[in-house]
Amino acid sequence: MAVTILDIAKHLDLSVSTVSRALNGYGDVAKETRKRVEEAAKEFDYHPSDAARSLRQKRTNRVGLLIPSTIHYMGEFFSELIRGVTLALAESGSNLMLYTTTTDEVAQLTRICRAREVDGIILFSADKLDEAISFLKTESLPFVVLGHSINDPAVSFVASDNRGGMMAAMQHLLSSGHSRIAYLARYDQPRLHSQRLLSYQQALTEAGLEIDGDLVTSASIGTRTGYRAMNSLLDLPVLPTAVIAFNDQIAINALQAASERHVSVPDDLSIVGYNDIRSSLSTVPQLTTVRQPLSEMGKKAAEVLLSRVHDNDIPPIRTNLPAELIIRGSTSHV
Amino acid sequence: MAVTILDIAKHLDLSVSTVSRALNGYGDVAKETRKRVEEAAKEFDYHPSDAARSLRQKRTNRVGLLIPSTIHYMGEFFSELIRGVTLALAESGSNLMLYTTTTDEVAQLTRICRAREVDGIILFSADKLDEAISFLKTESLPFVVLGHSINDPAVSFVASDNRGGMMAAMQHLLSSGHSRIAYLARYDQPRLHSQRLLSYQQALTEAGLEIDGDLVTSASIGTRTGYRAMNSLLDLPVLPTAVIAFNDQIAINALQAASERHVSVPDDLSIVGYNDIRSSLSTVPQLTTVRQPLSEMGKKAAEVLLSRVHDNDIPPIRTNLPAELIIRGSTSHV
């Protein structure tokens, strides 16, 4: 058996309550006593039982991160997010529980809430987000949505400025003389997609250009997401001169498709990615992309959540971090 | 307050013990009673308190995964590993705690063990692995090492066949007529590196070739790992005709460096990666690489751990999954 507070108490001929108070830094403990307790604790490598403490205190010092089960298609994107989350948690001494969504997301959330497995939850899953949110609103478990702007003013979220990011990309291309600009979307991400699509259309309209439905198409989820869709764009009777991809991985695969068909980037075709994952520096040419501060978003989300764990009555914190266009070699003037 | 077992008991005019036994599927409960209990539990969305249950049962239904804090440099590699881990855990109803290493890894492990935060731990951290292992051997917490073959026969691990994988890559290149083969290593991964180096040297020796120290160099960790190192190889007075990279990300950056210097791959230079992450399909040309079954490794590691959690007296399970050479476009005959 592991060493318990009772072992320490017996060894020092003290009561468990005194030991507990000494260890938890209460003021009403004799200096000398505290010292003895601390030394004994260190000597025995005593750490309080997580379960016992959680039960008594009604807090677990754990927060949950719910991610889609398709994580393996999200590679770097996910790694960078999680990096930020763990950074913020480490500072506060909290631990991270990683949940991947199951088929019944609400049932899963119900269990997590009712079993009090965590103090709060970061919702990064995209499937059934509305359902998940409306369920969590009925529970008392603090939560924050990561990666999506939520309309409901009662819900905290940390996202990035999607409309602005897409607009920046469009204006970059338009001001470089492009008029036939394709958008390689991801219809299975309807929330993000619809925002980006709006900016795409708005930018075209403001520039006095027509909107050509052929130029908007969707990459499917998968290992080489965007490869086939790019090829179909390259089959159009009148080719686009620029493509904005929904994310960097799609852009990278689009680059590959173009290269295989001897379409030169950026001379014949400009390509813009989204997110600025590390790999966007590893292509030839390097990707022009809209930087989403993934790690910062993860960090901020954890911080927001922790502040709600501390006091769930504070007003919702709703943050759109700025997205920034990073111009590199994959785009050029027409 | 959340609903407890007492609420159910009161509502049905039963004792908590009966309710508990009914819910846990004990045989000695009247059929009718069990039905009533189950219905009430469903009606109230009752789930037992995780903390209370853990405290009483001395198991948490949680397993830990300890990963390096440099996760953000591991992008896809990590995502694929974790995918396998979560798959296996989901099947068993266990949850995942994700720990990133702190400066004092042993102190961190001490806390995890003594606070009984998890039922077992998957060690994926590479820094101080020996220290971590020898500490965990003194504790009763089940553990398994992921990604490294451990010599100590008492330690369970799940890795892949490093020697064989590197040997396959070398033989592929040698049989394609290459004799000036560089190895773009990662010295900060000494365990994996030394195994690969051995195979590298052995293959050269068996082929009757000399070992040229200039051809072995190290990529540093970072955003564009391998880029500078590849450039330095391209500065050698006599160029290599082939390069084996420590991982795919390095290979991808090597490809970029070669491309920028107008060294054609595979015509002037063959490049071999390692791991077969999804991005190895997204380059031009696609990467020849040694496939490490990352997701399977994660899954197997979780399974091995769970079997030890169930019974820690079973003999150590030591697994090297096969590594397989995947020949694609980045290598060719001299």
Add this chain to the structure above:
DNA sequence: TTGAAAGCGATACCAA
């Protein structure tokens, strides 16, 4: 087949 009660290992209140 059911209920009463002990106990898991802490924290926190109240008295001394």
Add this chain to the structure above:
DNA sequence: TTGGTATCGCTTTCAA
């Protein structure tokens, strides 16, 4: 400044 004790919510003997 310290100790005794109730309590958190469950599981699990032991009796009834």
